[in-house]
Amino acid sequence: MTFTRIAGTGGYLPEKVMTNDDLAKIMDTTDEWIRERTGIKRRHVAADAETSSDMGLAAARNAMEMAGTDIADIDLIIVATTTPDKVFPSTACIIQRRLDIHNCPAFDVQAACAGFVYALDTADRYIRTGGAQTALVIGTETFSRIINWQDRTTAVLFGDGAGAVVLEAADKPGLISTHIHADGKYEELLQVPQGISSGYDVVRKERAYIQMNGNAVFRKAVATLSSMARETLSANNVDKHDIDWLVPHQANLRIIAAAAKKLDLSMDKVIVTVDEHANTSSASIPLAFDVAVRDGRIQRGDLLLFEAFGAGFTWGSVLLRY
Numbered sequence: 435m436t437f438t439r440i441a442g443t444g445g446y447l448p449e450k451v452m453t454n455d456d457l458a459k460i461m462d463t464t465d466e467w468i469r470e471r472t473g474i475k476r477r478h479v480a481a482d483a484e485t486s487s488d489m490g491l492a493a494a495r496n497a498m499e500m501a502g503t504d505i506a507d508i509d510l511i512i513v514a515t516t517t518p519d520k521v522f523p524s525t526a527c528i529i530q531r532r533l534d535i536h537n538c539p540a541f542d543v544q545a546a547c548a549g550f551v552y553a554l555d556t557a558d559r560y561i562r563t564g565g566a567q568t569a570l571v572i573g574t575e576t577f578s579r580i581i582n583w584q585d586r587t588t589a590v591l592f593g594d595g596a597g598a599v600v601l602e603a604a605d606k607p608g609l610i611s612t613h614i615h616a617d618g619k620y621e622e623l624l625q626v627p628q629g630i631s632s633g634y635d636v637v638r639k640e641r642a643y644i645q646m647n648g649n650a651v652f653r654k655a656v657a658t659l660s661s662m663a664r665e666t667l668s669a670n671n672v673d674k675h676d677i678d679w680l681v682p683h684q685a686n687l688r689i690i691a692a693a694a695k696k697l698d699l700s701m702d703k704v705i706v707t708v709d710e711h712a713n714t715s716s717a718s719i720p721l722a723f724d725v726a727v728r729d730g731r732i733q734r735g736d737l738l739l740f741e742a743f744g745a746g747f748t749w750g751s752v753l754l755r756y
C-alpha cells in the first residue's frame with residue numbers, strides 16, 4: 435500500500451510588521467483589546483508589489499530545500515488560496531512557471547481558512563492512488579488586500595504569509611487520515627460579498643472586503659473544532675492523550691485554547707503563532723507547522739493533529755505521524 439509522508443516544510447512572512455499599536459494609530463482600537471480578545475500582538479503585511487505567488491514560491495523553495503527535493507521530481511502542485519494573484523491562471527500555475535516545472539497538474543483550492551487541509555486531503559488522495567509521487571502543497575494569502583482598514587472588527591484579525599510542504603509517496607503513514615467538510619448555509623456569516631460573476635463593482639468598494647459576524651463565527655468555530663477532533667480520533671481509534679502536538683488554524687487564541695481544552699492538551703502541546711502572525715487563513719497551519727519543525731518542538735515520529743475552520747463554512751482535520 436502507498437501512503438503519504440511529509441518530506442519537508444517551509445514558510446515565508448513579508449518583511450513589514452504591523453503591531454497592534456500601529457493599528458491603533460489608524461483606527462479606534464487598542465493593543466489591550468486586541469490581545470485580550472484574540473491573542474494577536476502583530477501581523478506581517480505584504481509589500482505593495484508582493485503577491486500570493488511571490489510568498490508561496492518562497493515557502494515552496496524552503497520546503498523543497500528541507501526535503502532535498504529535485505525540481506524534476508515534483509509531479510503535482512496544489513495551492514490553497516483565497517487571494518490569488520489573478521482571476522486566472524491559477525496561482526498554482528504561476529508558481530509552477532516560476533519554478534520552471536512543466537506538464538504536471540497544478541491547480542488552486544479555495545476553501546478559505548480550511549484551504550490547506552482541503553489541499554492536503556486532495557494531494558493525499560493523488561499520492562495514495564498513484565496519481566503523484568512528490569507533491570508541493572502550498573497555502574498562501576495576501577489578506578491585507580481584502581481588509582477594510584476602516585473596519586476595526588475585522589482589520590485587526592488578519593495577516594499575510596505563506597507555508598508549504600513537500601509530500602512524498604511512502605510505504606507507511608505519514609498522513610493517517612483526513613476529514614473535510616462544508617456547509618454553505620453559513621455563507622453570510624463570513625464573506626467577501628463581491629466576486630467576478632456577481633459583478634465586480636469598483637464604486638461599491640466596501641463589498642470587496644471581508645465582512646464577518648464575529649460572535650457567530652466564534653461560537654461555531656469552537657463547537658466544530660471539538661466535534662472534528664472527536665471524529666478524527668474515533669475514526670482512527672486513537673486516544674486524545676496520544677496526540678503529541680495540536681497544530682490548529684490560527685484565528686483566535688481563545689478558540690485555540692478551547693480546542694486544546696476539549697482534547698485535554700496543555701497549551702505547551704499546542705503550536706501557537708496567532709500572536710506573531712494573526713490569521714493568515716490557508717497559510718496559518720503550514721506556517722505554524724514550519725515554525726515548530728524548525729525550532730525543534732515537532733520531531734520525526736510525533737503524532738500531530740491539524741484542525742481548520744473557515745468561511746463557507748468549511749472545516750477539516752488531518753491526523754498524521756510526522
Ligand code: UT7
Nearest residue numbers: 463464467471547586587590648649651652655685686744
Ligand atoms: O478564520 C476563520 C474564522 N474567523 C474567526 O474564527 C474569528 C471568530 N471571531 C472572533 O475571533 C471574535 O468574535 C472577535 C475577535 C472577532 C471579536 O471578539 P468578541 O469577544 O466576540 O467581541 P464582540 O464582537 O462581541 O465585540 C465586543 C465589543 C463591541 O463593542 P460593544 O458593542 O460591546 O460596545 C465591539 O464594537 O468590542 C468592540 N470591538 C472592538 N473594540 C476595540 C470590536 N472590534 C474592536 C477592536 N477594538 N478592534
